[in-house]
Amino acid sequence: MECKITSTKARSLRRQSATTLVEFMIGVSIGGIVLAAIAMLTVYTVRSFGAISNYVDLDKDSRFALDRMSQMIRESDGVISCSTNELVVSYHANNLTYTYNPNTRILTQTYTNGTTTLLEGCDSLTFELFQRNPVNGTYDQYPATLIESAGKMVQVTWICSRTLVGSLVNTESVQSAKIVIRKQ
Amino acid sequence: MHLTKKRANKISSYAFTLMEMLVSVAIIGILFVSFYVGIASGFGVVNLARENLRANQIALEKMETIRLYTWEQINSNGFIPPTFTAPFHPPVAGETNNTNSSFVYYGNVTIENAPVASAYSNNMRLVTVTVLWTNSGTARTRSMQTLVSEHGMQNYIY
Numbered sequence: 001m002e003c004k005i006t007s008t009k010a011r012s013l014r015r016q017s018a019t020t021l022v023e024f025m026i027g028v029s030i031g032g033i034v035l036a037a038i039a040m041l042t043v044y045t046v047r048s049f050g051a052i053s054n055y056v057d058l059d060k061d062s063r064f065a066l067d068r069m070s071q072m073i074r075e076s077d078g079v080i081s082c083s084t085n086e087l088v089v090s091y092h093a094n095n096l097t098y099t100y101n102p103n104t105r106i107l108t109q110t111y112t113n114g115t116t117t118l119l120e121g122c123d124s125l126t127f128e129l130f131q132r133n134p135v136n137g138t139y140d141q142y143p144a145t146l147i148e149s150a151g152k153m154v155q156v157t158w159i160c161s162r163t164l165v166g167s168l169v170n171t172e173s174v175q176s177a178k179i180v181i182r183k184q
Numbered sequence: 185m186h187l188t189k190k191r192a193n194k195i196s197s198y199a200f201t202l203m204e205m206l207v208s209v210a211i212i213g214i215l216f217v218s219f220y221v222g223i224a225s226g227f228g229v230v231n232l233a234r235e236n237l238r239a240n241q242i243a244l245e246k247m248e249t250i251r252l253y254t255w256e257q258i259n260s261n262g263f264i265p266p267t268f269t270a271p272f273h274p275p276v277a278g279e280t281n282n283t284n285s286s287f288v289y290y291g292n293v294t295i296e297n298a299p300v301a302s303a304y305s306n307n308m309r310l311v312t313v314t315v316l317w318t319n320s321g322t323a324r325t326r327s328m329q330t331l332v333s334e335h336g337m338q339n340y341i342y
Contacts, residue, residue, distance in 0.1 A: 037216070041216065041219060044223070045219065045223060048223045048226070048227065049223075049226075051227075052226050052227060052230050055230045055234065056230060056233075059233065059234060059237060063237065066241075132252050132338065133252070134249065134252050134253060134257070134263075136263055137262065137263065137265055138265065139245075139246060139249050139264075139265065139268060141249070141252060152252065153248070153249070153252065157274060173234070174238075174273050174274060175241065176241060176245070176274045177241060177244070177245065178245045178248045178249060179248065180248045180249070180251050180252060
């Protein structure tokens with residue numbers, strides 16, 4: 001009698017501790033689904049935070065560059081030369097030059113104290129020069145293409161971008177400003 | 185009989201009940217949704233900051249050009265258009281892959297008598313530039329004001 005009881009207990013314990021193939025496969029499937037969901041969420045989170053960080057960084061850099069350019073161009077004495085990629089103004093009797101290099105994608109400012117990089121990762125940047133007389137019924141001015149020294153207003157437009165995880169996420173920032181030279 | 189009861193107790197202590205599973209699934213679900221909502225909210229805040237920045241740029245552009253008008257043009261009805269539109273993503277020379285969604289800002293410019301209680305108030309005007317747009321179904325607006333004076337405007341055009 002005692003032997004029979006012992007035998008029954010041992011058999012039932014063995015059945016509890018083991019897993020069948022079906023149980024194992026279901027467990028693996030559920031585990032796989034959970035892991036896949038966690039992996040997707042992690043990738044999505046990393047990419048999202050990266051994109052948000054890129055946008056904030058781009059806006060910060062662009063705002064700084066625009067503030068600095070606006071301040072100095074407004075205060076300049078007049079335009080010396082202007083092309084699509086380069087603007088030279090007279091600033092306190094010295095040349096102040098803004099140069100955009102499409103190969104290095106960098107905008108630099110050159111003055112007597114040296115060259116400073118204002119923008120990096122700049123895909124496109126354009127300087128345009130306008131005269132002082134406005135066009136009737138619009139907010140536009142006549143372009144100063146023939147006599148650059150007659151330039152009163154500078155328009156600058158640029159687009160900067162950053163990539164994240166190769167080229168999967170591309171964040172862009174477009175800035176545009178019209179700057180009127182006060183002394184001209 | 186005694187042994188059977190003991191075994192049954194052992195089994196129940198190892199397994200999860202349906203209620204436990206439901207609670208854990210609900211907690212995990214709430215966590216996932218919270219993550220997603222948090223990130224989406226972060227994108228929304230950054231997007232609104234970018235739109236604000238662009239709206240300020242547009243208003244500032246109009247304010248800058250106000251300096252180029254004469255006193256007569258400021259007071260001439262229709263010389264300065266009362267309304268304007270501007271894209272969020274302005275056209276950039278050399279840009280080949282402009283895939284950004286570009287909505288339009290609507291703006292208006294009002295020129296009124298200056299709210300100055302003084303003898304020279306007739307020689308001044310109050311210029312207000314207002315920019316309006318919609319963000320996620322919510323109407324947004326930014327505005328800038330400046331005072332211009334007759335003898336502070338440029339007085340020649342060539």
